[in-house]
Every structure is written in structure tokens, then in C-alpha cells.
Amino acid sequence: xxxxxxxxxxxxxxxxxxxxxxxxxxxxxxxxxxxxxxxxxxxxxxxxxxxxxxxxxxxxxxxxxxxxxxxxxxxxxxxxxxxxxxxxxxxxxxxxxxxxxxxxxxxxxxxxxxxxxxxxxxxxxxxxxxxxxxxxxxxxxxxxxxxxxxxxxxxxxxxxxxxxxxxxxxxxxxxxxxxxxxxxxxxxxxxxxxxxxxxxxxxxxxxxxxxxxxxxxxxxxxxxxxxxxxxxxxxxxxxxxxxxxxxxxxxxxxxxxxxxxxxxxxxxxxxxxxxxxxxxxxxxxxxxxxxxxxxxxxxxxxxxxxxxxxxxxxxxxxxxxxxxx
Numbered sequence: 001x002x003x004x005x006x007x008x009x010x011x012x013x014x015x016x017x018x019x020x021x022x023x024x025x026x027x028x029x030x031x032x033x034x035x036x037x038x039x040x041x042x043x044x045x046x047x048x049x050x051x052x053x054x055x056x057x058x059x060x061x062x063x064x065x066x067x068x069x070x071x072x073x074x075x076x077x078x079x080x081x082x083x084x085x086x087x088x089x090x091x092x093x094x095x096x097x098x099x100x101x102x103x104x105x106x107x108x109x110x111x112x113x114x115x116x117x118x119x120x121x122x123x124x125x126x127x128x129x130x131x132x133x134x135x136x137x138x139x140x141x142x143x144x145x146x147x148x149x150x151x152x153x154x155x156x157x158x159x160x161x162x163x164x165x166x167x168x169x170x171x172x173x174x175x176x177x178x179x180x181x182x183x184x185x186x187x188x189x190x191x192x193x194x195x196x197x198x199x200x201x202x203x204x205x206x207x208x209x210x211x212x213x214x215x216x217x218x219x220x221x222x223x224x225x226x227x228x229x230x231x232x233x234x235x236x237x238x239x240x241x242x243x244x245x246x247x248x249x250x251x252x253x254x255x256x257x258x259x260x261x262x263x264x265x266x267x268x269x270x271x272x273x274x275x276x277x278x279x280x281x282x283x284x285x286x287x288x289x290x291x292x293x294x295x296x297x298x299x300x301x302x303x304x305x306x307x308x309x310x311x312x313x314x315x316x317x318x319x320x321x322x323x324x325x
Contacts, residue, residue, distance in 0.1 A: 090133070
């Protein structure tokens with residue numbers, strides 16, 4: 001299976017070089033797109049300064065797979081219900097047990113000063129967090145946290161009080177902190193698998209940018225967007241799913257290249273069935289190539305242990321390899 005995925009990845013890269021200029025861009029027929037804006041709105045991410053260091057820095061995921069529930073790589077695929085399987089299950093018997101197990105297994109400190117995990121929604125919140133952590137995997141997180149330690153930065157997840165304008169915020173100012181804003185209202189709650197995936201994508205992107213530099217990072221994403229540039233605060237007014245939906249995960253990806261990456265990861269985790277359907281549609285070839293690019297830079301500069309996150313992409317690539325005659 002792993003060999004097959006490597007072969008598929010190589011084929012995808014070859015296709016991207018051949019088709020990005022003709023099939024992937026000029027040949028896309030803009031007559032059908034996603035029907036609505038399925039993602040959440042996130043606050044402005046606080047990004048570090050531009051570091052223009054260049055060159056790869058392969059960091060394999062370290063640490064054992066641990067004694068938690070695991071699943072064979074062959075079984076990691078989008079279910080008929082559009083869900084991804086959980087590969088690791090943390091101890092959710094209590095808030096204290098969950099926080100301790102998260103620290104031990106993923107090397108991540110969780111701060112819950114308001115005791116949301118002990119409240120009426122506590123078990124549901126733990127399930128949401130566990131789902132995203134399990135897809136990224138303990139080895140991947142340990143590699144990511146180790147990268148931040150190279151900059152003398154701690155890595156923390158904070159559950160904060162409801163925020164009227166944001167679901168989550170990622171800040172690298174000394175330490176790396178991800179804050180998810182809790183609300184009893186499900187439509188306002190940021191302690192979800194999708195929001196955590198979005199914010200984790202920012203944390204991953206910060207490290208990648210330390211290796212390849214801001215300019216290369218921006219142009220790496222921009223080249224998949226055809227003639228559509230990033231528009232910052234105008235993204236809601238300009239978004240047309242029947243046009244831009246072939247290139248961006250959803251509207252907020254048009255804000256800037258940071259959000260472009262984060263929305264791709266968010267949709268892979270939060271809406272894997274939808275992403276599989278879109279990536280398996282020839283009209284979304286640019287989005288397929290963009291998603292493959294995000295996977296490849298994460299594998300190259302952090303770790304390749306988060307393969308479960310990219311299960312919709314792998315299935316779509318396998319689909320196209322079977323229909324490439």
C-alpha cells in the first residue's frame with residue numbers, strides 16, 4: 001500500500017508538471033462548482049516574521065506508535081458516510097485523564113482554565129479534539145512540537161471563552177499557541193475537529209515557511225489559482241462557487257495564501273466526503289494539484305506520518321490512476 005501511494009504521488013507530480021499549464025488551468029470548464037460556503041470564518045492569524053532560509057529539512061516522525069488503538073494504512077479511506085476513521089483514541093473518562101493522555105501521547109499541553117471539558121459538552125468536545133489529533137497522529141505531532149522546540153517555543157492548545165468574531169486563532173509570538181473559542185451554540189462553537197485542523201495547518205505552515213521562505217511559500221500556492229488572486233477582506237463579496245470553487249477549498253481560502261492552505265486541511269478533516277467528491281471531478285483538477293502540493297510540502301518539511309488527513313486525496317489519486325487509460 002505504501003509503495004502504491006509513493007507511485008501515485010510520483011504520477012501526480014508528473015501530471016502536475018504536464019497539465020498545470022494546459023489541462024489544469026486553460027482546460028477547466030467553469031460550469032459547475034460547490035453549492036455553498038461550507039467552511040467557518042477564522043480570525044486573522046498572527047504570523048511570524050519572514051525567514052528566507054531555503055532547502056528541505058526532512059523530519060521523520062519520532063516515537064513509537066504507542067499502545068493506543070491503531071488501524072492498518074490500507075483501511076484509511078473515506079467511509080460511505082463521508083467520515084474518516086479515528087486511528088488513536090485518547091482517554092476520555094474525565095477531563096483530567098484526557099489532558100494527561102494528550103500530553104503524554106502527542107506532547108501537546110492543553111489549557112482548559114474554564115473547565116469546559118468537565119462541563120455538559122465536555123465529552124463531545126473531547127471527541128472533536130481526539131478526532132483531529134488522531135488523524136494527524138502522535139508521531140506527526142511529536143515531530144511538529146520538536147520543530148518548535150528548535151526555536152525555544154512551547155506548543156499549547158487553549159480552550160477560550162466565546163468570541164463573537166473568531167472560531168480560532170493561532171499565534172507564534174515566543175511560544176506557539178492555538179486558541180479555540182467555545183460556545184454552547186453549535187453554530188458559534190470553535191472547539192471542533194474542523195477548526196482545530198484549520199489552526200493546526202497554520203502551525204504547520206509557519207514551520208514550513210521557516211524552511212522555504214515567505215516568497216516561495218506564497219508563490220507555491222498562488223500558481224494553482226489561475227487568474228484569481230488573493231483578495232483579503234473582499235473574499236465574501238467576490239466569491240462565486242461556480243467559478244472559484246474549482247481552485248479554492250471555500251471562500252476564505254481567497255483571503256491569502258495562509259488561509260488557502262488552512263482551508264484545504266480544514267475541509268480534508270471536517271468534510272472528507274465532500275473533498276473526495278470534488279477531487280474526483282476533473283473540473284477540480286487545480287484543487288487536486290493544490291492539495292497534493294500541500295501534502296508534499298508537509299511531508300518534506302515536517303513528517304509524512306499524517307497520511308490519514310490526506311485519505312480523500314489518496315482515494316482521488318487512485319481513482320484517476322485507474323481512469324488514466
